[in-house]
Amino acid sequence: MLAKSFNIHIDNQDLLDEAFTQASYVNEHKGQNLKFYERLEFLGDAVLQLIVSSYIFQRYPKMPQGRLTRLRAAMVNEKSFSTFARECTFDKYIRLGRGEEKAGARNRDSLLCDIFESFVGAVYLDQGQATVEKFVQQVIFPKLDEGMFAEFFDHKTELQELAQADGPVDIDYELIDEFGPDNDRSFKVNVSIGDKLFGVGIGHSKKAAEQRAAQQALTHFDTEGDNLV
Amino acid sequence: MLAKSFNIHIDNQDLLDEAFTQASYVNEHKGQNLKFYERLEFLGDAVLQLIVSSYIFQRYPKMPQGRLTRLRAAMVNEKSFSTFARECTFDKYIRLGRGEEKAGARNRDSLLCDIFESFVGAVYLDQGQATVEKFVQQVIFPKLDEGMFAEFFDHKTELQELAQADGPVDIDYELIDEFGPDNDRSFKVNVSIGDKLFGVGIGHSKKAAEQRAAQQALTHFDTEGDNLV
Structure with a gap:
């Protein structure tokens, strides 16, 4: 299956079996000397x-450490890894004990996340880090461009985080103008922090205008312009 | 300095400067376009x-995931990294602003830990992962054999963790015998969990006998015998 989808070949089939085997399955097959996935997950x-x-260090050369850490946390977590595991159809290959199967473990995010990691552990041991990198380039990195982490790159969210870093402040978005024909209407929005104007944005929707205003406001903060997506 | 101690050569001096520069120094030298270490630390x-x-995955092939995670946490933390940074005399090379210098930042564990990581980040970017591995083989891994993490490998601690995994239980060590001449005395200790005997140990001190008793008791748990140090 993997050979087809990702051009990954694993020499050591035992290692691959280990990556997809839960402890509950091992307990039901004592004497077969099976291993379960947890060490590979580690x-x-x-x-x-x-x-x-x-990857994100190189891709966003001006992104400060705090934001790099938050972006990594947005990419490396149970929700995203379980999504990737399903996309790779890893759920089909997990070996579970009967009780866990009945309890629906095969579709549990936490297990799918674990299996995604244990699979990577097996590929790393068997084929090396470069092969894992190729796999991740196909499975994870394109998601940055496809908008999977769009929330992270939201300018309004970023502005709120930065402006409120030292305590709560009021951030107000105000529609100050509309112009153009009905079928090509434009909106102009001001953003103020406290009582001071920080940015102006124009867009074809209020939402787009607010994003642009927030983006302009961000230039007042020392964020080193990391809005590359 | 590094060339001498660790046979590490870094081509990009700017990267090395960045690794050793705190934000406070950059703020005092505006216009010089300096960078501080935080991204490299990440x-x-x-x-x-x-x-x-x-390394620990390979060195302890039967250590379960939970213990691997705890051993890594014992090795990768502010206390140990600041120790390594001092051993490498990194404290001498940090570039600090005046206020931070006065405040004693140069000898602060958290900063030294950060600098140890940022140095590794610079070596990784400039020379690659294999060079970092050589550095770590000299600076961190020998500490396992030198007993820096001995507390982690303490059998009594491990027994307590395992026995009490599902709730509190009584673990009793009882001296049941002493024998041999005064200059070569031996002690025999029983360890019981609840009211059941789990292990017996003999040693030339009570402490050594207790450790052996705990080690024997551990064989009753499914720890896969990871006491290799």
Whole structure:
């Protein structure tokens, strides 16, 4: 299955079996000397942390550390990893004990996240870090451009985080103008922090105008312009 | 300095400067377009996590995930990294603003830990992961054999963790015998959990006998015998 989808070949089939085997399955097959995925998950987690860290470090050369840390947390978590595991159809290959199967573990986010990491651990051990990087380039990185983490790159959210870093302040978006024909209407929005004007934005919707106003306001903060997406 | 101690050569001097420069120094030298270490620290942290994870994964092939995670946490933290930074005399090379210098930041564990990570981030970018691995093999891994993390490998502590995993239980060590001449005395200790005997140990001190008794008791738990140090 993997050979087809990602051009990944694993020599050691035992390692691949281990990556997809839950402890409940091992307990039901004592004497077969099977291993379960948890150690590989430990390793795979660290491999993914580094590959993602290294990628966003290079891709966003001016993004400050705090935002890099938050972006990595938005990419490396149970929700996203379970999504990737489903996309890779890893759920089909998990070996579960009967009780866990009945309890619906096969579709549980936490298990799918674990399996995504253990799979990466197995590939890392068997084929090396470069092969994992190729896999991640296909499975994780395109999601940045597809908008999976769009919330993170939201200018209004970022402005709120930065403006309120030292305590609560009022951030107001005010529609100050509308112009143009009905089928090509434009909106102009001011954003103020406290009572001071920080930015102006124009767009074809109020939402777009607010985003642009927030983007302009961000230039007042020392964020080193990390809005590259 | 680094070339001498660790056979590390860094081509990009700017990167090395960045690794050793705190924000306070940059603020006092505006216009020089300097960078501070925080982004490199972000990267170095992930590099160190993976290298340490990979090493202990291989070195302790039967250590379960939970213990691997705790061992990594014992190795990768502010206390140990600041110790390594001092051993590498990194404190001498940090560039601080005057206020921070006066406040004693140069000897602050949190800063030294950050600098250890940012240095690793710089080496990783400039020379690659294999060079960092060589550095870590000299600076961190020998500490396992030198007993820096001995507390982690303490059998009594491990027994307590495992026995009390599902709630509090009584663990009793009882001296049941002493024998041999005064200059070569031996002690025999029983360890019971609840009211059941779990292990017996003999040693030349009560402490050593207790450790052996705990070690034997551990074989009753499914720890896969990870007491390799």
